[in-house]
Amino acid sequence: QQQVKQSPQSLIVQKGGIPIINCAYENTAFDYFPWYQQFPGKGPALLIAIRPDVSEKKEGRFTISFNKSAKQFSLHIMDSQPGDSATYFCAASKNTDKLIFGTGTRLQVFP
Amino acid sequence: DAGITQSPRHKVTETGTPVTLRCHQTENHRYMYWYRQDPGHGLRLIHYSYGVKDTDKGEVSDGYSVSRSKTEDFLLTLESATSSQTSVYFCAIRDGRRTYEQYFGPGTRLTVT
Numbered sequence: 001q002q003q004v005k006q007s008p009q010s011l012i013v014q015k016g017g018i019p020i021i022n023c024a025y026e027n028t029a030f031d032y033f034p035w036y037q038q039f040p041g042k043g044p045a046l047l048i049a050i051r052p053d054v055s056e057k058k059e060g061r062f063t064i065s066f067n068k069s070a071k072q073f074s075l076h077i078m079d080s081q082p083g084d085s086a087t088y089f090c091a092a093s094k095n096t097d098k099l100i101f102g103t104g105t106r107l108q109v110f111p
Numbered sequence: 112d113a114g115i116t117q118s119p120r121h122k123v124t125e126t127g128t129p130v131t132l133r134c135h136q137t138e139n140h141r142y143m144y145w146y147r148q149d150p151g152h153g154l155r156l157i158h159y160s161y162g163v164k165d166t167d168k169g170e171v172s173d174g175y176s177v178s179r180s181k182t183e184d185f186l187l188t189l190e191s192a193t194s195s196q197t198s199v200y201f202c203a204i205r206d207g208r209r210t211y212e213q214y215f216g217p218g219t220r221l222t223v224t
Contacts, residue, residue: 006153032211043115043201043215044154089153098144098169099213101153 003027004092006102013080013109021075021105023090028071030092034099035064035075038087047088048075080109114138115216117202123222130189132219134202136182142205143185144213145169145177147198154201160185192223 005024013019034049050057050064057064061078090102114137124130146154156169158177166177176188202216
């Protein structure tokens with residue numbers, strides 16, 4: 001079953017734009033929400049992660065917003081660059097256990 | 112790729128043949144995972160290990176087996192490959208002391224004809 005739903009499937013923005021990728025989860029026991037970035041031919045790389053005790057986390061140009069009551073979290077990429085073009089995956093897990101991944105969002109940033 | 116290597120990186124095999132993929136880590140991490148990645152499905156967990164000789168099933172374990180005889184190596188075996196197992200396979204590791212972060216290897220692209 002799809003426990004983590006990710007949208008949109010693909011996203012095209014101009015350089016400097018702020019793409020937003022959304023994820024929704026079902027299991028209220030989830031307590032860890034990471035985002036991974038994957039370039040073609042490479043393995044996913046951990047980008048940023050959040051725990052449910054905070055509503056926002058920033059690392060450089062990347063921000064996670066977390067809404068516990070709505071069971072949603074999102075990734076914002078500030079001042080996006082062509083080098084940010086990649087596929088992004090959200091995920092969730094409980095008790096440090098197995099990660100459940102979303103289906104991915106392909107982001108293209110044009111100059 | 113966080114001290115993780117996967118071999119082979121690419122493999123083409125025929126239906127019905129056995130295949131073994133290897134994941135090797137140099138980080139001495141306790142936890143190791145095998146995922147498969149398919150379009151429209153993201154990454155799905157096949158099997159994982161929480162120590163030497165300690166393994167458990169994931170979401171899509173049918174048709175796969177694993178073994179871990181040393182901390183550094185985690186093997187994924189397809190006993191009799193089928194076309195539905197054509198996929199990209201990723202290994203991941205996690206340090207039990209840093210409880211949550213998983214780090215992925217470069218992947219193995221497997222094609223079953």
